[in-house]
Amino acid sequence: MEFIVFCILAAVALVGAILTVSCASAVRSAMSLILCLFAVAGLFVLLKAHFIAAMQVLVYAGAIMVLFVFVVMLLNLSPERFGRARVTVLGVVSGLAVLLVAGKLARTIVMVPPDASPAVPGQPLGPDFGSVSTVGQLLFKQFLLPFELTSVLLLVAVVAAIVIARQRFSREGQQP
Amino acid sequence: MTAGLYHYILLSFLLFSVGLLGVLIRRNAVILLMSVELMLNACNLALVAYSRFRGDEAGQVMSFFVMALAAAEAAVGLAIVIALFRHFKTLDVDRMTTLKG
Numbered sequence: 001m002e003f004i005v006f007c008i009l010a011a012v013a014l015v016g017a018i019l020t021v022s023c024a025s026a027v028r029s030a031m032s033l034i035l036c037l038f039a040v041a042g043l044f045v046l047l048k049a050h051f052i053a054a055m056q057v058l059v060y061a062g063a064i065m066v067l068f069v070f071v072v073m074l075l076n077l078s079p080e081r082f083g084r085a086r087v088t089v090l091g092v093v094s095g096l097a098v099l100l101v102a103g104k105l106a107r108t109i110v111m112v113p114p115d116a117s118p119a120v121p122g123q124p125l126g127p128d129f130g131s132v133s134t135v136g137q138l139l140f141k142q143f144l145l146p147f148e149l150t151s152v153l154l155l156v157a158v159v160a161a162i163v164i165a166r167q168r169f170s171r172e173g174q175q176p
Numbered sequence: 177m178t179a180g181l182y183h184y185i186l187l188s189f190l191l192f193s194v195g196l197l198g199v200l201i202r203r204n205a206v207i208l209l210m211s212v213e214l215m216l217n218a219c220n221l222a223l224v225a226y227s228r229f230r231g232d233e234a235g236q237v238m239s240f241f242v243m244a245l246a247a248a249e250a251a252v253g254l255a256i257v258i259a260l261f262r263h264f265k266t267l268d269v270d271r272m273t274t275l276k277g
Contacts, residue, residue: 002178002179003178003179006179006183007179010183010187013187013191014187014190014191014194017190017191017194017195017214018194020194020198020207020210020211020214021194021195021197021198021201021202021207021211021214026204026206026207029206029207029210030210033210033213033214036191036214036217037217040191040217040220040221043184043187043221044221044224046179047184047224047225047227047228048228049224049227049228049236049239051236052220052224052236052239052240055240055243056220056243059243059247060213060217060243060246063247064213064246064247064250067250067251067254068206068209068210068250068254071206071254071257071258072206074258075206075257075258075261075267091200091201094197094200094201095197095200095201097200098193098196098197098200101193101196102189102193105189105192105193106189108185125228125231129228129231129233130227130228130233130236134233135233135236135237135240138233138234138237139237139240142234142237143234143237143241146241147241150241150244150245153244153245153248154244154247154248156248157247157248157249157251157252158251160251160252160255161251161252161254161255162255164252164255164256164258164259165255165258165259
């Protein structure tokens with residue numbers, strides 16, 4: 001049963017990913033990416049990472065993708081101005097590069113035995129594995145410094161985004 | 177048959193490859209950024225899968241940090257896209273051939 005759910009979610013995620021890359025229209029790409037992100041959130045639930053699944057839907061599918069769709073609509077892009085991916089020499093070289101990286105990654109996957117047991121022997125999963133309280137305890141004790149650094153990073157990113165996006169307006173304001 | 181670590185890592189690898197291909201072949205700057213998000217998400221899936229099959233929640237905390245990083249990257253990236261669009265009047269990265277002023 002769990003395997004069937006995994007297969008369905010994996011297929012949806014892959015189709016969403018391929019549509020994201022192949023759609024000519026940026027809005028369709030964004031919607032396909034949201035589909036893919038929701039499917040991955042479902043996979044997180046299967047992996048008993050409920051907190052991360054909720055964050056995936058709230059932060060990724062909610063906040064980040066709304067930002068993307070907002071920018072696409074703000075710039076009012078017409079899909080005709082971008083063809084589908086053109087087949088060029090560069091494209092062929094890119095494809096070969098992807099194959100190379102894929103081969104390197106595939107060698108790592110081969111090292112994972114297909115019938116790996118669901119948990120390390122002698123370490124059965126607790127009933128509250130992946131719950132908000134256990135992940136939160138870890139986040140605010142063992143990973144407190146990275147957590148605080150993340151907040152600084154987000155502050156810097158927000159300030160940088162405002163500065164970069166407002167540049168033109170401030171320059172015009174200086175020239176009366 | 178149950179879904180093991182192997183299947184999750186395989187899926188994560190496929191999603192990452194699709195995202196990488198998107199970064200390399202697409203010319204629309206916004207879709208380029210979306211492909212980067214796809215790659216980060218594939219990494220998240222691998223982190224959470226290893227966390228589950230090792231019985232250690234640290235992987236989930238790591239994927240939480242990756243999400244915060246993705247949010248910061250999207251904010252700065254889209255601001256740069258807006259600035260580029262004002263300057264070049266296009267989003268085709270092939271036509272952005274100058275980095276000067």
